[in-house]
Amino acid sequence: MTTLQVNAKDRTYPVVIGNKALPSLGGWLDKSNPTAIFVITDEIIWKLHGEKVKKYLPESAHIVFIPPGEEGKRLDIYSNLMDQAITFGLDRKSVAIAFGGGAVGDVTGFFASTYMRGISFIQVPTTILAHDSAIGGKVAVNHPLAKNSIGSFYPPDGVYYDTIFLQSLPKRERLSGFGEVMKHGWISSPEFLNKIKKQIPSLEALMESDMSELLLEGMVVKKAIVEKDEFESGTRAYLNFGHTLGHAIENVAKYGSISHGEAITIGMTYALLLSELNDSKNPFTIHSYISYLKELGYVGDILLTLPFDSLWNAMKRDKKNQSQKPNFVLLSSIGQPKMQEVSYEKAKAAFHYLCTLWTGKGMMMQ
Incomplete structure (x- = not known):
C-alpha cells in the first residue's frame, strides 16, 4: 500500500492506493468525527461492494443511490441530492463520500462543493477510470448540451483507493x-x-x-x-x-x-x-x-x-x-x-x- 500527498492550494490530502486501503478511510472518519455521513453511490456498486465499506461506517450513515455512469450527473439528480441532504439534516461539519467510479466522484464532489458553500468530501474509487478523476479536485455535472459544463475546483479531503474493488470489473x-x-x-x-x-x-x-x-x-x-x-x-x-x-x-x-x-x-x-x-x-x-x-x-x-x-x-x-x-x-x-x-x-x-x-x-x- 502506498500513500501520496497531493498539495492543493487550500489543503494537502492523502491518496492511499493498494490492497487494504479501506481501513485508512475508517481512520479518517474516527479522527474527523463528522456530524453526519452522506454516501453517494449506485445500486450496482453497493450490491457488489457495499459490505466491504459498511464495516467502516456507522449505522447512522445515509446511503443515497444515483443512476450509474453519466446518467448520475444530470441536473435533476444533483437537485435530488440536495433535497435528500436537507431532509437528512446535513450541516457544515458533515462529510459526503463518493463510493464508485468517476461519474459518482464528479457529482459527489460538485454536491459537496455547493451544499452550504462546501462540506468535507472523500473519494472511495471503485474503477480503473477513477484513478485519474479522483485526484485534482475537478468536479462537475452535465448540461444536456455539454459534458462537465457546470462545475468547480474542489479537492477531496482524502482518496482511499482499495484495489480489491478492481477484481470484479x-x-x-x-x-x-x-x-x-x-x-x-x-x-x-x-x-x-x-x-x-x-x-x-x-x-x-x-x-x-x-x-x-x-x-x-x-x-x-x-x-x-x-x-x-x-x-x-x-x-x-x-x-x-x-x-x-x-x-x-x-x-x-x-x-x-x-x-x-x-x-x-x-x-x-x-x-x-x-x-x-x-x-x-x-x-x-x-x-x-x-x-x-x-x-x-x-x-x-x-x-x-x-x-x-x-x-x-x-x-x-x-x-x-x-x-x-x-x-x-x-x-x-x-x-x-x-x-x-x-x-x-x-x-x-x-x-x-x-x-x-x-x-x-x-x-x-x-
Missing part, C-alpha cells in the same frame, strides 16, 4: 479505465508508454492484471501536473489529451452509448493524427497503435454513426477553447504536449482518415 469498465492509463503514458514519457504496452499486450492481460504499478505511476503523473497548475490555467489542460473529440462523441452519441474511456481512446487517436498533420517530423505509428487497441478490444464503429458537423459543433463548446475554433491537446512528441487550434477543414480531413483507419470505411455523409 467487467471488460467494458476495464477498457474504459485503461484509456486514461494510456493517456498518462502519451503525455508523460516514452518509457511509461512502453511499460504500459509491455505489461498489457492483450485483452487477456488487461482482464487479469490488477495494474497497481501502472495506476500508481499514472497517479504520480497527474499529481505532478495538478500541483503545478491546480486551476487549469496552463499545463493542466494537457490532461485533456483525447478529450476534445472524446467528449463530443459522448455528447452527440448521447451519454451512456459509449463509455468515457472508450470515447477518450478514440479521441486520442484523433489527436495523434492531428499532431502528425501539424508536425510530420514526428510520426506516431498510428496504424500499429490502432491495431494494438483493437487487440485489446476497442472498436470504432460508432464513428460511422456520427455526423462530423455535429461533432464539430460540440467541440466548439469545449471549455479549453478561446475562439470559435476547437483547441486541442496535441503532441510534438511523446511526453511533449501542446495546445493547438485546428481549422474546420483540417479537423474534417483528419476525422475522415480516422474513420478509415478504425473501420475501413469513410465517415457519415452530412
Whole structure:
C-alpha cells in the first residue's frame, strides 16, 4: 500500500492506493468525527461492494443511490441530492463520500462543493477510470448540451483507493479505465508508454492484471501536473489529451452509448493524427497503435454513426477553447504536449482518415 500527498492550494490530502486501503478511510472518519455521513453511490456498486465499506461506517450513515455512469450527473439528480441532504439534516461539519467510479466522484464532489458553500468530501474509487478523476479536485455535472459544463475546483479531503474493488470489473469498465492509463503514458514519457504496452499486450492481460504499478505511476503523473497548475490555467489542460473529440462523441452519441474511456481512446487517436498533420517530423505509428487497441478490444464503429458537423459543433463548446475554433491537446512528441487550434477543414480531413483507419470505411455523409 502506498500513500501520496497531493498539495492543493487550500489543503494537502492523502491518496492511499493498494490492497487494504479501506481501513485508512475508517481512520479518517474516527479522527474527523463528522456530524453526519452522506454516501453517494449506485445500486450496482453497493450490491457488489457495499459490505466491504459498511464495516467502516456507522449505522447512522445515509446511503443515497444515483443512476450509474453519466446518467448520475444530470441536473435533476444533483437537485435530488440536495433535497435528500436537507431532509437528512446535513450541516457544515458533515462529510459526503463518493463510493464508485468517476461519474459518482464528479457529482459527489460538485454536491459537496455547493451544499452550504462546501462540506468535507472523500473519494472511495471503485474503477480503473477513477484513478485519474479522483485526484485534482475537478468536479462537475452535465448540461444536456455539454459534458462537465457546470462545475468547480474542489479537492477531496482524502482518496482511499482499495484495489480489491478492481477484481470484479467487467471488460467494458476495464477498457474504459485503461484509456486514461494510456493517456498518462502519451503525455508523460516514452518509457511509461512502453511499460504500459509491455505489461498489457492483450485483452487477456488487461482482464487479469490488477495494474497497481501502472495506476500508481499514472497517479504520480497527474499529481505532478495538478500541483503545478491546480486551476487549469496552463499545463493542466494537457490532461485533456483525447478529450476534445472524446467528449463530443459522448455528447452527440448521447451519454451512456459509449463509455468515457472508450470515447477518450478514440479521441486520442484523433489527436495523434492531428499532431502528425501539424508536425510530420514526428510520426506516431498510428496504424500499429490502432491495431494494438483493437487487440485489446476497442472498436470504432460508432464513428460511422456520427455526423462530423455535429461533432464539430460540440467541440466548439469545449471549455479549453478561446475562439470559435476547437483547441486541442496535441503532441510534438511523446511526453511533449501542446495546445493547438485546428481549422474546420483540417479537423474534417483528419476525422475522415480516422474513420478509415478504425473501420475501413469513410465517415457519415452530412
